[in-house]
Amino acid sequence: AQKITQTQPGMFVQEKEAVTLDCTYDTSDQSYGLFWYKQPSSGEMIFLIYQGSYDEQNATEGRYSLNFQKARKSANLVISASQLGDSAMYFCAMREDGRALTFGSGTRLQVQP
Amino acid sequence: GAVVSQHPSRVICKSGTSVKIECRSLDFQATTMFWYRQFPKKSLMLMATSNEGSKATYEQGVEKDKFLINHASLTLSTLTVTSAHPEDSSFYICSASVGLAASYEQYFGPGTRLTVT
Numbered sequence: 001a002q003k004i005t006q007t008q009p010g011m012f013v014q015e016k017e018a019v020t021l022d023c024t025y026d027t028s029d030q031s032y033g034l035f036w037y038k039q040p041s042s043g044e045m046i047f048l049i050y051q052g053s054y055d056e057q058n059a060t061e062g063r064y065s066l067n068f069q070k071a072r073k074s075a076n077l078v079i080s081a082s083q084l085g086d087s088a089m090y091f092c093a094m095r096e097d098g099r100a101l102t103f104g105s106g107t108r109l110q111v112q113p
Numbered sequence: 114g115a116v117v118s119q120h121p122s123r124v125i126c127k128s129g130t131s132v133k134i135e136c137r138s139l140d141f142q143a144t145t146m147f148w149y150r151q152f153p154k155k156s157l158m159l160m161a162t163s164n165e166g167s168k169a170t171y172e173q174g175v176e177k178d179k180f181l182i183n184h185a186s187l188t189l190s191t192l193t194v195t196s197a198h199p200e201d202s203s204f205y206i207c208s209a210s211v212g213l214a215a216s217y218e219q220y221f222g223p224g225t226r227l228t229v230t
Contacts, residue, residue: 033215043204045221047114052216091156097215100147101208103156
């Protein structure tokens, strides 16, 4: 069974607008971490934001925020004030204790001027 | 954040030859390193996890004799693709971490694009 599900293969957003990228996860562990990465065409994985399963506050990092709804097992990424440079693939990932990161299928975001 | 390097960034080799990819953690000691494979327009798939000084743990379906992983020190892991064939052409990404706890970040190398002709 898929542990991380990203249901949006592609998204478009106008420059300066906000966009939400969806992510749901599946785990029976109590302790886990949720991560979002950006992958531009160069291929490098750029860490954006982290949310721990015990964190009560939603994580924020600059223009990135993570909308964490534990009961629904969702960890959506919100990018505010989109910029042209935000165009890239975005991956949601989960890490359970003792395991490596598991990635979703990704969402390709295109920011339009 | 911590820096992980990978070498080479691109390699083209002939079918039947072996290729070695190096992954180094430059400013921290990585007790655990991971190797991922990514096909075009697809996600990252974990190939194996290695701990320094011990044998790598391979994911189901990954041939351990084909993809040899060595994690000889706390800063270096190598992936050797033996007797490479065109279907092994892919983007290989290494990742390093100070441990296996859920809260520990995995730091990624820039990736190696392998093309087998």
